């Protein structure tokens with residue numbers, strides 16, 4: 523899919539999930555459609571999925587990268603899989619098997635079960651309101667440093683490579699929150715390695731052959747990259763253990779966390795996997811979100827002006843504090859709408875442990891269920907004119923009109939994003955600070971940004987914008 527203009531879902535028929543006879547068979551793509559799909563997925567994954575949902579409805583059986591899956595695209599079905607019957611759905615599927623090659627048994631890719639629950643119980647308190655509030659100064663300090671750099675380095679006519687800058691920023695934010703101050707140079711190599719991992723993993727998901735355990739130049743490269751990511755984490759942990767900073771960072775909280783139910787904490791290996799998972803889950807998604815938010819502000823000047831008015835009115839030029847954020851409600855609506863259209867964690871999968879029935883359709887045990895937030899957030903029954911950017915969809919009145927779980931940027935149920943409040947605080951503070959200081963525009967003649975659907979949803983070729991001091 524090359525540009526936004528090509529994502530045309532506006533004329534899809536409005537439909538309820540088709541009624542099925544008791545435990546009916548899930549509709550299937552034909553052999554011809556599946557074969558065409560393998561090629562189409564490699565060329566234009568999002569376009570193929572959008573067309574297939576339009577033609578087949580809210581639940582259908584397809585071969586994804588050649589492997590059998592059932593795709594569900596209705597809020598009732600997502601509610602069923604992720605929340606109401608979550609005990610029957612784990613992450614033992616090919617998307618997460620591939621992800622586990624990199625993230626091992628950290629929370630994100632963990633199959634699920636008692637050990638996942640123990641880790642989640644241990645880690646959850648470190649991501650609650652009070653902890654997130656205590657990390658918000660890291661976010662505003664680092665954003666301030668980035669904007670100072672922009673103001674001195676870039677004149678009004680320079681086109682800024684926003685994606686690279688926001689990747690640096692988001693990585694520094696998660697590293698500083700975890701470990702206190704970490705030199706920016708140390709993070710850069712990690713970021714470069716991870717971009718390559720993401721691209722190899724994205725290719726694998728579109729066409730999962732040969733298996734990751736085989737030996738081939740690409741698979742060997744992946745192994746080398748994973749060793750390099752591991753070495754980076756091991757160095758950070760060692761350096762942090764050898765320096766008594768006296769600060770309460772996330773690392774200290776996790777190192778000292780104790781599970782009351784079992785009386786156990788995390789071993790050093792478990793801590794290393796969790797830290798790698800958090801850095802990867804936390805920086806890539808946030809960095810893409812920030813780049814897309816800046817892009818939307820530049821593309822919608824009226825929205826940008828309204829954000830600037832709100833920010834000026836509430837803060838009168840001072841740096842935002844955590845407590846200011848609830849007052850910056852329109853800015854938050856802009857963030858919510860951007861996460862609807864460009865949801866970075868755009869796909870996930872579950873594996874049915876036992877036979878089940880979803881919406882009247884029989885799901886045999888062992889079925890892999892595919893959930894795609896890109897198509898889901900464009901469901902025409904719940905999102906009229908889904909390709910139109912419109913923050914007004916997120917006024918409290920509009921939100922109250924929609925069914926629950928129709929909006930899923932952070933997932934839902936017990937495996938919803940651990941870093942949701944952290945991420946929303948980060949996006950909010952960064953957007954506010956940008957709007958306070960700079961005005962963004964798109965360079966004349968720039969074509970609309972396209973999508974690169976890797977493991978996370980990237981802007982294809984990055985986001986490039988001009989900024990002017992306000």
Ligand code: HEM
Pocket residue numbers: 629630631642696799800801803804805807808811865866867870871930931932933934936937938939940941942944945
């Ligand atoms: C805009 C930014 C972010 C988005 C859109 C996002 C999205 C998501 C989604 C959709 C899931 C659930 C996946 C599934 O159900 O299969 C998830 C899980 C997770 N996220 Fe995030 N995330 C973001 C930022 C963060 C940050 C900042 C952190 C931590 C610092 C984080 C840590 C995690 C972890 C640990 C999990 C796994 C939770 C579990 O399975 O128990 N995320 N994220």
